Amino acid sequence: MVPAPEKPSELPPLAGGSRSGRGDQSDLCRSRLLTFLHAEAARLGFDVCRVAGPDAIPEAPARLEAFLAEGRHGDMDWLSERRDWRADPQKLWPEVRSIILLGMNYGPQGDESAVLADRSAGNISVYARHRDYHDVIKGKLKLLAGALLARAKALGEAGEVKVFVDTAPVMEKPLAAAAGLGWQGKHTNLVSREFGSWLFLASIFTTLDLPRDAPEGDHCGHCRACLDACPTAALDAPHKIDARLCISYLTIEAKGQVPGPLREKIGNRIYGCDDCLAVCPWNKFAKAAREAKLQARADLAAPPLAELAAFDDTAFRAKFAGGPVKRIGFARFLRNVLLAVGNSGDLSLAPLAEARLAHDSPLVRGMAVWALARLLSREKFITLAETRGGRESDPDVRAEWQWGLSL
Numbered sequence: 001m002v003p004a005p006e007k008p009s010e011l012p013p014l015a016g017g018s019r020s021g022r023g024d025q026s027d028l029c030r031s032r033l034l035t036f037l038h039a040e041a042a043r044l045g046f047d048v049c050r051v052a053g054p055d056a057i058p059e060a061p062a063r064l065e066a067f068l069a070e071g072r073h074g075d076m077d078w079l080s081e082r083r084d085w086r087a088d089p090q091k092l093w094p095e096v097r098s099i100i101l102l103g104m105n106y107g108p109q110g111d112e113s114a115v116l117a118d119r120s121a122g123n124i125s126v127y128a129r130h131r132d133y134h135d136v137i138k139g140k141l142k143l144l145a146g147a148l149l150a151r152a153k154a155l156g157e158a159g160e161v162k163v164f165v166d167t168a169p170v171m172e173k174p175l176a177a178a179a180g181l182g183w184q185g186k187h188t189n190l191v192s193r194e195f196g197s198w199l200f201l202a203s204i205f206t207t208l209d210l211p212r213d214a215p216e217g218d219h220c221g222h223c224r225a226c227l228d229a230c231p232t233a234a235l236d237a238p239h240k241i242d243a244r245l246c247i248s249y250l251t252i253e254a255k256g257q258v259p260g261p262l263r264e265k266i267g268n269r270i271y272g273c274d275d276c277l278a279v280c281p282w283n284k285f286a287k288a289a290r291e292a293k294l295q296a297r298a299d300l301a302a303p304p305l306a307e308l309a310a311f312d313d314t315a316f317r318a319k320f321a322g323g324p325v326k327r328i329g330f331a332r333f334l335r336n337v338l339l340a341v342g343n344s345g346d347l348s349l350a351p352l353a354e355a356r357l358a359h360d361s362p363l364v365r366g367m368a369v370w371a372l373a374r375l376l377s378r379e380k381f382i383t384l385a386e387t388r389g390g391r392e393s394d395p396d397v398r399a400e401w402q403w404g405l406s407l
């Protein structure tokens, strides 16, 4: 069940008369519903709201299939499970007649990339410097869907809704492009003329029949700024990403160890990556987020690695309560922080890495060894390997010690 809207609609009352039977009345009803939808979406804080049909992405099944066949999804098995639902909204919900696509601007206020140059601080991607967008958007989606149904009922129409914000097998980007919120840039994300690369996407599936919007054309032209900016060459061709190389995947989704050759390229990015988004020339039209819950927290703009590397599980949970970072759990968080420590060149951080040689998780111990191999002098590392390395039983962590000794 969806909650009632926060306050009654401010739209003009309807003219009387029967709503059934006549095509022109039905069209009037649809256009009134759409006007209501736009006003209510704006009132709730959505920045863009448009409609696509459920048959709007006929090319998606083959493209998703190609992506999966090449193993580009890494160990995100959930992307391949229910792939038929994901690529075709009508398979996900056969009764769906309209898909409402919504965008919420999360544009940063300042230079989001400045912290990348400060190797003693961790870089948290823009989308994770505030409250978790799933939580912020989900409540508003439910309110909007509830208000839409109530308005439809007042117009004599019955309908059902399902709301999604990255919570179901739905391909939000191609659907949003089909509805005209923007187009899929060469980095694969949706780019908007009005908001650049900084839009969260969400959808409402409904059995109501709403007027559809036209798709937006592609405005990338010959630009390849995003392809060239990617530190790990994860964008190997326009519109093609290999998630296994993407820093966002490696720091957020990957449960295992970060492959050795990619570690240096990750720099101080401890959660996600924005490089391909940040360089997009369309960001010159971007605006700072207006939603208060999406304003960046000052303490997450450039958190010192010395602070993060010293956290225990409780401090980690307290610091990131209500935000996306908490989702990766403490062990993967420490893995990421130690990777950044290894790239910092800051010898004062070595004792913090050394303290993690006794951590329960091999992910953490392995990255601590790697960080120490990069920070300590060869002599000091050899001494440490003799005293601590010999006690290691995990084969992957032992391999990290061996690598360090081979330098």
Ligand code: B12
Residues within 6 Å of the ligand: 060, 063, 064, 067, 076, 079, 125, 126, 127, 165, 166, 167, 168, 169, 170, 171, 172, 173, 174, 184, 187, 188, 189, 190, 191, 197, 198, 199, 200, 201, 202, 238, 239, 240, 241, 243, 246, 248, 249, 252, 253, 271, 272, 273, 274, 276, 277
């Ligand atoms: C899986 C996933 C990831 C994975 C894989 C990324 C990917 N591009 O698929 C990882 C973990 C790497 C990731 C990273 C990020 N993600 Co993500 N992610 C998703 C998720 C859950 C599914 C995406 C998906 O379906 N991928 C499968 C591939 C096959 O689909 P696709 O990317 O649309 O690929 C299309 C193109 O390749 C295209 N294509 C192929 N050939 C051609 C040719 C032409 C001419 C054209 C036009 C298109 C085209 O067809 C494919 C199918 O449409 C969505 C939420 C959702 N449910 O949709 C969020 C989502 C895409 N992520 C989002 C964000 C914000 C990010 C990050 C910026 C986070 C960060 N700062 O670290 C990065 C950006 C990295 C990047 N360049 O994509 C937002 C993007 C918002 C937007 N404006 O587009 C989404 C929509 C979440 C949300 N609800 O807001 N993500």
Ligand code: SF4
Residues within 6 Å of the ligand: 187, 229, 230, 231, 232, 233, 234, 235, 241, 245, 246, 247, 248, 273, 274, 275, 276, 277
């Ligand atoms: S998010 Fe970073 S690593 Fe991933 S494709 Fe974009 S620039 Fe490359």
